[in-house]
Amino acid sequence: MTTNSASARYEGFGKNGKGAISTRSGVLSDQPYGFGTRFEGQPGTNPEELIAAAHAACFTMATSFALASAGHDVGTLETNCVVTLDKDGAGFKVTRSELSLSATIPGISQEDFASIADDAKANCPISKLLNCEVTLEKSLAG
Incomplete structure (x- = not known):
């Protein structure tokens, strides 16, 4: 079992509030988020962007490990998630x-x-976590 953690702080409420997100690893440290970053394109992050990053990373890693198990040890995977x-x-x-x-x-x-x-x-942990439609487009070069 592995565990990870993150924290969020929000000061003020509603559209006027401002928040900050931090992760245990320090990759995110007081990264701003709020209404403006979520709905108005202001600098900072938002929960959906973080979910997209997590899903892209998890799926790509799961694919990589499955390819290695199938005997493939050379190649490149690039995943985008919306x-x-x-x-x-x-x-x-x-x-x-x-x-x-x-x-x-x-x-x-x-x-x-x-x-x-x-x-x-179908089987990466983030796909299993999400309660939404998950789609996949795939292309193989060469």
């Missing part, structure tokens, strides 16, 4: 996480690549 936040009644809900994988893996068939990527999408 998380969609939609209105849900009086609040909001994450409704989609769209993964897009571009890979270069010498010696793998299209079928094996697709099977490994699809399995990673």
